[in-house]
Amino acid sequence: MEILEINNVSYVYSKGTPFEHLALDNINLKIKQGETLAIIGHTGSGKSTLIQHLNGLFKAQSGTVVFQGKDIWADKKNIKNIRFKIGLCFQYPEYQLFEESVYKDIAFGPKNMGLEEDEIRQRVQRAMQYMELPERYIDRSPFDLSGGQKRKVALAGILAMEPDILVLDEPTAGLDPAAKNHLFDLIQKYKEQSGTTVVFVSHSMEDVAKLAERIVVMNDSKVVMEGKPAEVFEHAETLLKMGLSVPEITKVFMKLKKKGYSLPSVYTVEDALQSLQPLIGGMCHDS
Numbered sequence: 001m002e003i004l005e006i007n008n009v010s011y012v013y014s015k016g017t018p019f020e021h022l023a024l025d026n027i028n029l030k031i032k033q034g035e036t037l038a039i040i041g042h043t044g045s046g047k048s049t050l051i052q053h054l055n056g057l058f059k060a061q062s063g064t065v066v067f068q069g070k071d072i073w074a075d076k077k078n079i080k081n082i083r084f085k086i087g088l089c090f091q092y093p094e095y096q097l098f099e100e101s102v103y104k105d106i107a108f109g110p111k112n113m114g115l116e117e118d119e120i121r122q123r124v125q126r127a128m129q130y131m132e133l134p135e136r137y138i139d140r141s142p143f144d145l146s147g148g149q150k151r152k153v154a155l156a157g158i159l160a161m162e163p164d165i166l167v168l169d170e171p172t173a174g175l176d177p178a179a180k181n182h183l184f185d186l187i188q189k190y191k192e193q194s195g196t197t198v199v200f201v202s203h204s205m206e207d208v209a210k211l212a213e214r215i216v217v218m219n220d221s222k223v224v225m226e227g228k229p230a231e232v233f234e235h236a237e238t239l240l241k242m243g244l245s246v247p248e249i250t251k252v253f254m255k256l257k258k259k260g261y262s263l264p265s266v267y268t269v270e271d272a273l274q275s276l277q278p279l280i281g282g283m284c285h286d287s
């Protein structure tokens, strides 16, 4: 079942000026209830512009965004509610922290929703647990925390709204590999426990292979490909032409296949090992 549908959405920046730029060119996209969807594309392909349409931060200049069967703009007064239900976390969200304590920052969304203080406190605590933020941080200033911890506080602020869809713009941008893996693990765990639909933007196939159940590829303001990771990575050559990398292990296997080895297409190291097992086993047997 679809939770969100983007129908024929187009968007032009600086319309009617010499700087006019078509950032979204007739986008069609269906997001399924409970799925983890990755939107991938090179810098400038329109990803951030697209996801700001999902919760009504941007209004499509043509086309519609339909949430749970209803056009999000059908009732303009309701758009605030849509923003609570479709929680959008910007790229580098830690730059938007501003409150004097971690508690206040995470409570900001739930407060705006008009929830009772008790409910707000519970949500803040739950969100901190999801992000594995130590309880003792609650009264600290977010500015005293490390970059990685600040990012987790910012994310917790979105989780505390308990959105139906969590939308993340490049959630691990700028993090070192260990912090990146940790954050992806937390997002995965949150997803499994809450059942929330997750949409995340990335330009790294390596990252996408870790988390996504389905991938949408954007290129030059258009959706050009979509499918399960295995289906999308089948088109490695096309992806490379669009300036997108494929996972390193996929590249290695592509090279081996070009050399005449009969191998499947793989996109994770685990799959690669599995597909090599019979060959390695055979070699051992022969010797």
Ligand SMILES: Nc1ncnc2c1ncn2[C@@H]1O[C@H](COP(=O)(O)OP(=O)(O)O)[C@@H](O)[C@H]1O
Pocket: 013, 014, 021, 023, 041, 042, 043, 044, 045, 046, 047, 048, 049, 050
């Ligand atoms: N505020 C803006 N005004 C004019 N052009 C913009 C603005 N924001 C983005 N763009 C342009 O729109 C295109 C898509 O941008 P964006 O959605 O940010 O892409 P992505 O997130 O994939 O990097 C880019 O060419 C970018 O330069």
Ligand SMILES: [Mg+2]
Pocket: 047, 048, 049, 091, 169
């Ligand atoms: Mg972007």
